[in-house]
Amino acid sequence: MAHEMRSVRLFAGAAFFLLLDIVAGIQPAHAWGCKGHQTVALIAERHLTPEARQLVEKLLEENPVDPLVKRYCGSAIHDLLADGSTWPDDVRNERKNGPWHYIDIPRGAPRHPLEEYCGAQGCVTKAIAEQWAVLKDSHAEPRKRAEALRYVVHFVADLHMPLHASNNNDLGGNCVPVHYLRRRPRQTHDSFSPNLHAIWDTAILERDMEGADPAEFADYLEQSFSSELKQWQKAGIHIEDWTWESHDLAESVVYGELKPQVPVEPPVSVNSCADDNHIGERLFQMQLTACQVYQDAAAAVVEKRLAQAGVRLAMILNDAAGSAVVAN
Ligand SMILES: [Zn+2]
Numbered sequence: 322m323a324h325e326m327r328s329v330r331l332f333a334g335a336a337f338f339l340l341l342d343i344v345a346g347i348q349p350a351h352a353w354g355c356k357g358h359q360t361v362a363l364i365a366e367r368h369l370t371p372e373a374r375q376l377v378e379k380l381l382e383e384n385p386v387d388p389l390v391k392r393y394c395g396s397a398i399h400d401l402l403a404d405g406s407t408w409p410d411d412v413r414n415e416r417k418n419g420p421w422h423y424i425d426i427p428r429g430a431p432r433h434p435l436e437e438y439c440g441a442q443g444c445v446t447k448a449i450a451e452q453w454a455v456l457k458d459s460h461a462e463p464r465k466r467a468e469a470l471r472y473v474v475h476f477v478a479d480l481h482m483p484l485h486a487s488n489n490n491d492l493g494g495n496c497v498p499v500h501y502l503r504r505r506p507r508q509t510h511d512s513f514s515p516n517l518h519a520i521w522d523t524a525i526l527e528r529d530m531e532g533a534d535p536a537e538f539a540d541y542l543e544q545s546f547s548s549e550l551k552q553w554q555k556a557g558i559h560i561e562d563w564t565w566e567s568h569d570l571a572e573s574v575v576y577g578e579l580k581p582q583v584p585v586e587p588p589v590s591v592n593s594c595a596d597d598n599h600i601g602e603r604l605f606q607m608q609l610t611a612c613q614v615y616q617d618a619a620a621a622v623v624e625k626r627l628a629q630a631g632v633r634l635a636m637i638l639n640d641a642a643g644s645a646v647v648a649n
Contacts, residue, residue: 364631
């Protein structure tokens with residue numbers, strides 16, 4: 322399932338990666354996959370103020386996605402916010418803004434301000450702040466505001482994916498081959514499938530969804546976390562805290578529950594799984610496994626992070642519409 326690979330965590334020119342994509346048959350991955358992003362958007366919609374709902378509908382109806390953009394997630398979902406939630410992955414190569422989807426905080430890094438971990442080409446926390454400002458600006462061009470809305474919806478979800486805030490010289494887990502349930506990892510060139518990033522993007526979630534569509538799953542999450550939603554709202558908007566939550570979950574569950582344990586690599590710059598003395602192959606030799614116990618622990622984290630992302634996204638959209646952060 323090469324489409325689950327994220328090839329573009331890298332800092333060089335897009336042309337090279339376009340070539341890489343063609344050669345290796347790799348396409349950029351979609352953190353949380355289509356269903357995860359759509360679920361987050363659908364949860365957020367339930368918590369919008371009337372003002373925010375109106376702003377969202379107006380911007381998206383009047384400024385539709387360019388019909389020439391190839392929509393990886395298809396056109397089956399009719400909700401405009403859920404449909405728009407996956408657009409940033411469709412344009413990440415063309416716009417060369419792949420680094421906006423994550424922040425590379427090395428495992429074990431000290432809790433310094435996030436700017437320290439934000440690369441020269443930007444990172445997810447900076448992208449959220451910038452796009453939030455555009456969305457908020459009623460004088461900005463409506464087309465730009467609609468794009469900013471789609472970016473914010475997407476990036477708040479990405480930020481809640483633990484591997485988008487943690488790195489171990491492994492391209493956010495893309496270079497970590499795992500024996501996932503019955504699937505043994507295979508190597509193609511310098512990429513591996515299944516790998517840790519890919520199973521967190523889609524496989525763990527989709528197994529947990531048991532065939533439900535994003536609307537049904539949004540209902541289920543809303544029910545499951547009904548007692549915690551108020552707490553998340555009361556805490557308010559704290560992007561730094563949400564980032565460190567992701568980082569900590571990467572440590573405690575994403576890496577922490579793998580058998581055997583993956584050592585922490587001293588941070589070096591990595592552009593492919595062949596770098597850092599063949600990190601991918603070194604990890605391949607370790608025969609890492611994620612069995613049913615792992616799936617269960619991971620699914621619990623995935624569910625909570627999607628629910629949190631939805632509720633928190635609504636607060637940002639409510640703020641951008643100039644209304645109270647929490648809807649009544
Ligand atoms: Zn993304």
